[in-house]
Amino acid sequence: MAKVVVVKFKNSKPYYFEAGDLALSRGQAVIVETARGLEYGIVADPAREVADEEITPPLKPVVRIANERDEELVARARERRKEAMNICREKIEKHGLEMKLIDCEFSFDGNKVIFTFSAEGRVDFRELVKDLASVFHMRIELRQVGARDETKILGGIAPCGRECCCSGCMPEFRKVSIKMAKNQGLSLNPGKISGLCGRLMCCLSYENEYYASVCKQMPKIGATVATPEGKGVVMACNMLKLEVRVKIERDGALVYRDFPVADIEPRRGEEREKEEPDDEGEDIAEEPVSDVSEKPQKPQQGQNARPQQPKAEGERGKRPDRGNRNHRRGGGKGGKN
Numbered sequence: 617m618a619k620v621v622v623v624k625f626k627n628s629k630p631y632y633f634e635a636g637d638l639a640l641s642r643g644q645a646v647i648v649e650t651a652r653g654l655e656y657g658i659v660a661d662p663a664r665e666v667a668d669e670e671i672t673p674p675l676k677p678v679v680r681i682a683n684e685r686d687e688e689l690v691a692r693a694r695e696r697r698k699e700a701m702n703i704c705r706e707k708i709e710k711h712g713l714e715m716k717l718i719d720c721e722f723s724f725d726g727n728k729v730i731f732t733f734s735a736e737g738r739v740d741f742r743e744l745v746k747d748l749a750s751v752f753h754m755r756i757e758l759r760q761v762g763a764r765d766e767t768k769i770l771g772g773i774a775p776c777g778r779e780c781c782c783s784g785c786m787p788e789f790r791k792v793s794i795k796m797a798k799n800q801g802l803s804l805n806p807g808k809i810s811g812l813c814g815r816l817m818c819c820l821s822y823e824n825e826y827y828a829s830v831c832k833q834m835p836k837i838g839a840t841v842a843t844p845e846g847k848g849v850v851m852a853c854n855m856l857k858l859e860v861r862v863k864i865e866r867d868g869a870l871v872y873r874d875f876p877v878a879d880i881e882p883r884r885g886e887e888r889e890k891e892e893p894d895d896e897g898e899d900i901a902e903e904p905v906s907d908v909s910e911k912p913q914k915p916q917q918g919q920n921a922r923p924q925q926p927k928a929e930g931e932r933g934k935r936p937d938r939g940n941r942n943h944r945r946g947g948g949k950g951g952k953n
Contacts, residue, residue: 619665621635621664622661627719632666634678635678648677654724689726700752703748704748707744707751711747713741713744718733720732732769734762734765739760769783792816792818794816835877836850843864843873848862851872862875
């Protein structure tokens with residue numbers, strides 16, 4: 617067992633540090649040793665004992681509790697942030713670089729400044745770094761991030777009306793796929809299942825385990841099933857109540873009834889297993905389309921034509937009988953057969 621404390625830095629996930637003999641409480645400012653030198657952080661979880669299997673040795677120690685001088689250094693760095701952002705934006709415009717500046721952070725020791733930006737592709741910022749180094753007279757680091765990290769740094773209000781999960785309560789990004797939205801019966805309209813970053817909303821993964829297990833029990837919408845009142849067609853499924861709405865034809869009229877999924881026969885079983893392989897490739901965009909385009913269906917010229925192997929992309933327009941035609945004409949000028 618090791619006595620550790622969880623420390624969180626700006627725009628980063630929490631990390632374990634060796635607490636030592638210090639009495640630390642939640643929200644307290646501390647100075648810790650990291651791979652980049654001394655850093656200023658906030659205690660996210662007070663000191664506690666953790667099994668050795670849960671940590672990755674060696675743990676960096678907590679150097680000390682932040683004092684007044686440390687707080688002054690941090691406050692001074694925050695005051696310089698706005699000016700540094702304006703200078704960097706001017707230099708970006710000067711060099712005509714297609715990049716969006718997101719954040720700026722000075723290291724605790726004052727020897728380095730980190731600029732965070734986003735861009736569509738790779739950016740050659742070597743000349744920009746030289747200009748910034750001549751202005752700040754310290755080490756310059758430019759860090760490119762994606763759309764999700766940009767939203768996590770800037771924050772914002774999500775479509776649900778709450779703070780974005782990534783910038784509020786979620787320390788690490790989770791894997792999200794379109795299959796999660798299908799399991800929950802949500803609309804596949806990108807505008808309704810996408811967050812501020814333009815990607816799938818992180819909250820789709822919160823209840824996916826429950827919906828994935830329940831979805832295997834539910835019948836397919838449009839399937840014909842047997843109910844205690846006779847055969848009918850499935851019209852809707854309620855994942856939370858575990859009920860199925862069935863349309864039943866009775867005496868020439870259509871009747872809609874809700875039944876528990878346990879009373880429906882046949883249960884999902886084999887039909888669901890057939891669909892699972894199709895959904896596994898949901899994240900691989902447009903692969904089935906490319907397979908179809910590589911093997912177009914062409915009509916054969918004769919009924920007894922021998923089957924041929926599919927030709928490569930560059931050989932489709934080649935005329936195979938050109939050499940025989942030249943031979944009948946005498947080989948042409950070059951005498952090629």
